[in-house]
Amino acid sequence: MSAAFRGRKHYTSQNVLAAVDFDMRFTYVLAGWEGSAHDASILADSLSRPDGLQIPDGKFYLGDAGYACRPGILPPFRKTRYHLNEFSAKHRPLNARELFNLRHSSLRVTIERAFAALKNRFKVLDQKPFHTFDTQVKLVLACCILHNWILGWGEDEFFEEVVTFDEVETGHGVEAGDNDAWKVKRQEWADAMWEARGNTTIEK
Template sequence: MVHKRAVRHAAFPRVSYGPMLQRDQERIANLNYIYNSNDVEAIQMLRMRIAPLFALVKTFKDRGLLVDSIHTSVEEQVAMFLRAVGHNQRFRVIHSTFRRSTETISRYFQQVLYVIGKLRGEIIKPASTNTPPKIKNSYRCFPYFRDCIGKIDGTHVTTKSSAHDASILADILSRPDGLQIPEGNFYLGDAEYACRPDILPPFRKTRYHLNEFSPRQRPQNAKELFNLRHSSFRVTIERAFAALKNRFNVLEQNPFHTFDTQVKWSLLAAFFTTGS
């Protein structure tokens, strides 16, 4: 009598894998295509231009943050990571492109994510503590925003948990390696933030957003005029967030990674935007 399990297995043909040499050749050809492409193709595949991509790989190698393994180069490790965060692809989808097991892809994804975190303090930092020329040279906004050095805002990223903008700000300001605002300077924030010496929000219960004003609906008082000028500068960061989400789909679509991993890539997405 034949066991039922044996019959069930016999009903499906055994998968026949190709020789490792062929898969290695396909893998090398794929990497050569990626790293020898132009900027348009590189952005479509990895969401980064070629020059910053090479610079990122070189930094990892020069500092010993990532090393070539017997079978996987640093270039491939970085490429697999960028496919995951750039297109929000599952590891089993990336497997079909890079011909690596999901375990291998997952392992290098975590390694690249970790080493990028070690560099965030060098990349994600205010460009200057001086008032931007756009404010300093504007008669509409100077001297009202004389000590403003930037804009601050929160954005919704699809995760398994969330928090209020004010709570996130309080947390990042309390960290030794968090946001440092020089004394006497401030950031522009929206109405979600409380007014404090280093954060200047708009007047509440007063027209604020640009689409609420028009040639026929001009500011009617000093508070509305202030809010209009405040919004015209702070909208820059909203556009930056929109560009960031458009570039890295993992920030906009339903997540399938753990919450800790989501937090790491949400903070580090700015790394790629700054560096590319």
């Protein structure tokens, strides 16, 4: 069992699925999966639960490159520039897919900042665990609840600018099987952005 919970940091850990809104509040958290679990498996578990992640019709979450393009989940284009630090005033997007990925990354950085603030405030989340596993799961949920509560009282001193590195971690893999209809939607949105790109501004 411990082997399954051994994540990329080489000690036992859990893989946590979380959704964050643009105010950096956690709106859904599923903790307790083994550290080596595939992200797609955790998402499938969440969507199958009566009290799991709810995605209203016509809406979607921005996901990282490890997820398939599917109803309710919109990842970036793979094998295309994505990281914010790969773009600048001198290195603008060259096509529709690069522009889509730039805007996707600019929005998805919110969750990176939320997790960075969470770990900066609650150091126990980023250390080698010593509690029982049940307690570890409860700690994650409790810290996310406290994080949201603190945000209700004003600006968070632990927020910082974060540069994303959206690489799929070894052991988490890439979910196979993009949904054809959603691949078409994503390309249509990318093309529309490209056609209207005159207002795009890239800061150094």
